[in-house]
Amino acid sequence: xxxxxxxxxxxxxxxxxxxxxxxxxxxxxxxxxxxxxxxxxxxxxxxxxxxxxxxxxxxxxxxxxxxxxxxxxxxxxxxxxxxxxxxxxxxxxxxxxxxxxxxxxxxxxxxxxxxxxxxxxxxxxxxxxxxxxxxxxxxxxxxxxxxxxxxxxxxxxxxxxxxxxxxxxxxxxxxxxxxxxxxxxxxxxxxxxxxxxxxxxxxxxxxxxxxxxxxxxxxxxxxxxxxxxxxxxxxxx
Amino acid sequence: xxxxxxxxxxxxxxxxxxxxxxxxxxxxxxxxxxxxxxxxxxxxxxxxxxxxxxxxxxxxxxxxxxxxxxxxxxxxxxxxxxxxxxxxxxxxxxxxxxxxxxxxxxxxxxxxxxxxxxxxxxxxxxxxxxxxxxxxxxxxxxxxxxxxxxxxxxxxxxxxxxxxxxxxxxxxxxxxxxxxxxxxxxxxxxxxxxxxxxxxxxxxxxxxxxxxxxxxxxxxxxxxxxxxxxxxxxxxxxxxxxxxxxxxxxxxxxxxxxxxxxxxxxxxxxxxxxxxxxxxxxxxxxxxxxxxxxxxxxxxxxxxxxxxxxxxxxxxxxxxxxxxxxxxxxxxxxxxxxxxxxxxxxxxxxxxxxxxxxxxxxxxxxxxx
Ligand SMILES: Nc1ncnc2c1ncn2[C@@H]1O[C@H](COP(=O)(O)OP(=O)(O)O)[C@@H](O)[C@H]1O
Ligand SMILES: [Mg+2]
Numbered sequence: 001x002x003x004x005x006x007x008x009x010x011x012x013x014x015x016x017x018x019x020x021x022x023x024x025x026x027x028x029x030x031x032x033x034x035x036x037x038x039x040x041x042x043x044x045x046x047x048x049x050x051x052x053x054x055x056x057x058x059x060x061x062x063x064x065x066x067x068x069x070x071x072x073x074x075x076x077x078x079x080x081x082x083x084x085x086x087x088x089x090x091x092x093x094x095x096x097x098x099x100x101x102x103x104x105x106x107x108x109x110x111x112x113x114x115x116x117x118x119x120x121x122x123x124x125x126x127x128x129x130x131x132x133x134x135x136x137x138x139x140x141x142x143x144x145x146x147x148x149x150x151x152x153x154x155x156x157x158x159x160x161x162x163x164x165x166x167x168x169x170x171x172x173x174x175x176x177x178x179x180x181x182x183x184x185x186x187x188x189x190x191x192x193x194x195x196x197x198x199x200x201x202x203x204x205x206x207x208x209x210x211x212x213x214x215x216x217x218x219x220x221x222x223x224x225x226x227x228x229x230x231x232x233x234x235x236x237x
Numbered sequence: 238x239x240x241x242x243x244x245x246x247x248x249x250x251x252x253x254x255x256x257x258x259x260x261x262x263x264x265x266x267x268x269x270x271x272x273x274x275x276x277x278x279x280x281x282x283x284x285x286x287x288x289x290x291x292x293x294x295x296x297x298x299x300x301x302x303x304x305x306x307x308x309x310x311x312x313x314x315x316x317x318x319x320x321x322x323x324x325x326x327x328x329x330x331x332x333x334x335x336x337x338x339x340x341x342x343x344x345x346x347x348x349x350x351x352x353x354x355x356x357x358x359x360x361x362x363x364x365x366x367x368x369x370x371x372x373x374x375x376x377x378x379x380x381x382x383x384x385x386x387x388x389x390x391x392x393x394x395x396x397x398x399x400x401x402x403x404x405x406x407x408x409x410x411x412x413x414x415x416x417x418x419x420x421x422x423x424x425x426x427x428x429x430x431x432x433x434x435x436x437x438x439x440x441x442x443x444x445x446x447x448x449x450x451x452x453x454x455x456x457x458x459x460x461x462x463x464x465x466x467x468x469x470x471x472x473x474x475x476x477x478x479x480x481x482x483x484x485x486x487x488x489x490x491x492x493x494x495x496x497x498x499x500x501x502x503x504x505x506x507x508x509x510x511x512x513x514x515x516x517x518x519x520x521x522x523x524x525x526x527x528x529x530x531x532x533x534x535x536x537x538x539x540x541x542x543x544x545x546x547x548x549x550x551x552x553x554x555x556x557x558x559x560x561x562x563x564x565x566x567x568x569x570x571x572x573x574x575x576x577x578x579x580x581x582x583x584x585x586x587x588x589x590x591x592x593x594x595x596x597x598x599x600x601x602x603x604x605x606x
Contacts, residue, residue: 054602054603054604055604057602058599058602058604061519061602063519063597063598063599063601063602064597064598064599064604084523087518087521087522087523087598088521090519090521090598091520091521091522092521094521095520096519096601096602098601098602102516102601104240104513104516106240106243106244106247106248107240107243111239111243114239115239115240115520116520118239118240119517119520119521119522119526120521147247167520167521175602
């Protein structure tokens with residue numbers, strides 16, 4: 001980035017508010033939420049089901065707009081941007097890891113990653129090479145030619161993470177990334193997210209109602225009644 | 238089309254139904270094109286083969302020979318026009334009854350002047366002297382089609398009420414007009430056969446060879462005629478407008494149906510894929526990227542299916558053409574019909590345009606705006 005990289009957070013949410021229709025009334029889902037995530041930082045957000053965790057990620061990932069407030073990514077304010085510019089910024093800087101991976105059913109593991117290269121207008125050959133080495137790095141190099149239907153849950157999530165890393169983002173958002181995995185795999189995936197955050201200097205936000213990712217987070221916030229509260233520092237690994 | 242092509246390869250079974258429907262529509266369209274062109278040829282091939290550029294009719298005749306009658310003044314007036322070749326022509330539909338005991342035939346009787354550009358040399362005529370250029374045709378020169386029906390040179394036919402019988406001098410490529418084979422004869426004989434010995438020197442129309450850029454309107458005003466191009470004169474042939482109109486309507490419907498079917502299919506596909514489209518957008522793909530991918534996929538299917546259907550349709554026409562049904566299918570007609578069909582299919586996929594652009598990336602996370 002720029003010379004002030006040190007003090008500009010990769011992701012900043014300021015005064016974000018969102019209301020959603022709830023029967024006849026509207027319900028305030030997020031109430032003037034503030035959040036900063038620095039490069040290299042892993043943040044965990046917990047909250048009960050329906051508390052607005054996914055909505056918060058959608059706002060941070062520029063997938064939807066808040067009623068009011070500002071989302072800043074790598075120092076770029078986004079509220080005044082048009083849809084096209086938001087799409088562009090999302091493509092370059094933000095990646096999302098989904099619950100149960102959300103892979104494209106008709107693409108093999110390596111093609112899931114190549115698709116990212118294609119969307120980013122990367123050369124076929126370089127995209128392929130990078131995709132193969134990413135899969136290798138995440139320990140699923142031998143599954144490169146497998147369709148999602150024939151992978152295990154853990155393999156799928158590793159491909160999902162590899163796909164998210166393929167665009168070399170600054171911000172990584174993970175929505176319940178271990179929710180559909182058994183405890184042992186959960187530990188592996190959480191470890192993987194933590195080590196990639198460190199080695200790639202990512203600003204990572206993990207939304208979860210599992211305990212496991214909390215052990216790897218630098219900060220732990222709780223979302224309740226539209227407010228984010230700091231639960232305290234987890235021990236830093 | 239990174240995603241589209243791989244999806245096609247791996248889930249091709251999903252596309253069999255739509256491809257079959259498009260192929261069948263293409264088959265139907267090709268067969269109809271063959272039949273329509275066959276019908277047109279069967280109707281006006283004789284007129285199409287005449288070496289003329291335009292026809293002058295009497296005003297209000299609407300290019301119909303039987304409604305038109307012109308006299309010597311019109312001919313003289315047209316003869317004064319520079320660089321114009323003109324000759325009178327008489328056209329009537331008649332029943333020629335055999336005077337030699339055979340069956341009678343329905344013909345379009347074309348009376349032409351000797352030494353004119355409409356004059357037909359007969360081939361297979363025994364008396365070269367009589368059938369050669371520059372002499373009036375003292376008899377009938379028949380379209381080749383009639384030879385196949387057993388009519389021979391020397392057979393005699395009676396036309397009209399009081400005239401004597403006319404011999405068949407020979408045969409020529411005559412073609413048809415109003416679905417009837419053409420019989421050429423001398424203009425004088427045509428007039429006498431139809432209007433008797435006391436007939437005025439009149440004829441149905443004037444055949445013209447006009448230079449390009451010729452001012453038809455001014456010449457028409459001077460001559461008191463109504464001139465149309467050869468193509469426009471086809472419409473005056475009995476049944477022509479109705480036939481081509483019907484065929485055009487059916488083919489237009491097929492194009493519309495194909496667009497609707499493909500549009501409906503692509504719409505359903507888009508609805509089924511809403512989550513995947515949301516995912517692509519969440520990954521930073523623009524609506525244009527998603528549309529290119531989807532419409533490209535449809536285009537591949539439509540083009541392949543149309544090609545297959547058109548090929549099959551051409552085969553059907555080739556088989557049908559061996560029978561008595563008039564069919565005609567040129568390469569250009571086939572290609573034109575296929576391109577139109579494929580084009581309308583792809584245009585149909587644009588029905589889902591708004592559906593694709595409206596998909597929100599947020600649905601990838603299960604939350605919508
Ligand atoms: N556009 C919307 N319209 C109506 N309700 C919505 C909308 N978006 C979110 N919600 C509601 O907001 C709540 C929070 O959703 P979500 O962010 O998915 O929560 P979480 O991920 O914490 O379970 C849910 O009850 C959901 O039904
Ligand atoms: Mg959620």
